[in-house]
Amino acid sequence: MTHSTWAIDIDRDDITSTETVAAESEIGPHEILVQIDSFAMTANNITYGVFGKPSGLFGNDQGYWDFFAERAAPGRLPVWGFATVLVSDIEGVAPGDRFYGYYPMASHAVLIPGEISDSGFTDVTPRRTTLPPIYNRYQRVDAIPDYRAEHHDLWPVYRPLFLTGWLIADQFEDDDDYGAEQVLIASASSKTAIGLGHAMKQRANRPRTIG
DSSP, X not given: OEEEEEEEEEETTEEEEEEEEEEEEEOOTTOEEEEEEEEOOOHHHHHHHHTOSOOSTTSSSOOGGGGTSOTTSOBOOEEEEEEEEEEOOSTTOOXXXXXXXXXXXXXXXXXXXXXXXXXXXXXXXXXXXXXXXXXXXXXEGGGOTTOOGGGGGGHHHHHHHHHHHHHHHHHHHHTGGGGOSEEEOOOTTHHHHHHXXXXXXXXXXXXXXXX
């Protein structure tokens, strides 16, 4: 079965060079087709494009372009958003199910669900299996404990970098704050800074935070 879709191709050497292309998404065994309903476009996504090629960020020879495009193909910019399953015969992932996660800047995406549970699934497309798993996990919207419909549009904007801020705060706590008495939080990534400041504030014993 094939479905007409569109995607935005990006020149890996010049991210200002883009082209909207039509494509046919043919669904093979073990694959599902999702329709991307909405996604966020922020400075964070531009970072994905700038560091799309292998740069050592992932500890291997892969980069952000490798999530949704083969090496010989134009880049497909990763974005955070929501999608609805359009075609699936995979047990535990049914048409109409909605998932929050990492998608290409496109109308649709083909994924291979693995590690399926009530909370979601992991995309086990071969090129993604050696990339950081946090990007490969898709959360079932109906099963997210802190999801609220009124916050729907804020999730793709704030959620990914809030998690980054929380992880930084967790690392500080694990390492006894590196002996620091105060922490200056800059706003090079404002949403990460907000998340870090919030997470640090939750601790009873912590350095003084500024910013």
